[in-house]
Amino acid sequence: xxxxxxxxxxxxxxxxxxxxxxxLKELLRAKLTECGWRDQLKANCKDVIKEKGLEHVTVEDLxxxxxxxxxxxxxxxxxxxxxxxxxxxxxxHAT
Amino acid sequence: xxxxDMSLLGLDNTKLEALAQDIYSDLVEDSCLGLCFEVHRAxxxxxxxxxxxxxxxxxxxxxxxxxxxxxxxxxxxxxxNKECVCPxxxxxxxxxxxxxxxxxxxxxGRNSSRIAxxxxxxxxxxxxxxESDQEDNDxxxxxxxxxxxxxxxxKRKSDKNPNSPRRSKSLKHKNVLE
Numbered sequence: 409x410x411x412x413x414x415x416x417x418x419x420x421x422x423x424x425x426x427x428x429x430x431x432l433k434e435l436l437r438a439k440l441t442e443c444g445w446r447d448q449l450k451a452n453c454k455d456v457i458k459e460k461g462l463e464h465v466t467v468e469d470l471x472x473x474x475x476x477x478x479x480x481x482x483x484x485x486x487x488x489x490x491x492x493x494x495x496x497x498x499x500x501h502a503t
Numbered sequence: 504x505x506x507x508d509m510s511l512l513g514l515d516n517t518k519l520e521a522l523a524q525d526i527y528s529d530l531v532e533d534s535c536l537g538l539c540f541e542v543h544r545a546x547x548x549x550x551x552x553x554x555x556x557x558x559x560x561x562x563x564x565x566x567x568x569x570x571x572x573x574x575x576x577x578x579x580x581x582x583x584n585k586e587c588v589c590p591x592x593x594x595x596x597x598x599x600x601x602x603x604x605x606x607x608x609x610x611x612g613r614n615s616s617r618i619a620x621x622x623x624x625x626x627x628x629x630x631x632x633x634e635s636d637q638e639d640n641d642x643x644x645x646x647x648x649x650x651x652x653x654x655x656x657x658k659r660k661s662d663k664n665p666n667s668p669r670r671s672k673s674l675k676h677k678n679v680l681e
Binding site: 419420437455462467474475 | 519520522523524527529530532533534535536537538539540543546551662
């Protein structure tokens, strides 16, 4: 198992060092904004804030409520495109 | 284990796929966290609800989508057909031509001084040409330098700026080649 985790660590390192991780992050952010994901989740945040109160809401409150919804709400096309790019990177640098 | 499934780094395809999924998952979580931090900061700094107004005000500023009117509801070509009377020459001018007309009419603006200078220069030309005819016939026939050729050159450049210090390129080259 540890051989695998070493490989994974190496690949993750490469991903970061070559700037690909940043590029992927930016790409994802742009796509999610475009498709209205951010606005949708912001509306959800408003509900959480109204529930917990403006003064008392914490980051934890938001994270716990928003992250699971966020994961589910990513459109399939965005997910496919990201995965494609990641696979391409792995194909290039892990083989 | 099939040979095609093994990559050089020792991870087979299923593991690579799992890795890809994990990387993707991390990226999505990053975005979610980023959003939460942004929202939380906006809430604590007091600017989260700034762009919300009451329903009535929202209706006031709704985008207008009618023909003949821009998105604010203003008529945008109502000055197209209006005419103005020039205070200088008392002529009736179309609104879109009014500003350039005023420029020339009042003798202000960049182009008016150029036109005036050109007129002066060409009136000088008319005077000098008759003189050179009488005195030096050689000068008139000499194409390198005579007022006649200058007139032609000026006409060619009349679209640009005859008063700027810049000489035409072709004349420069002519000197170098000779």
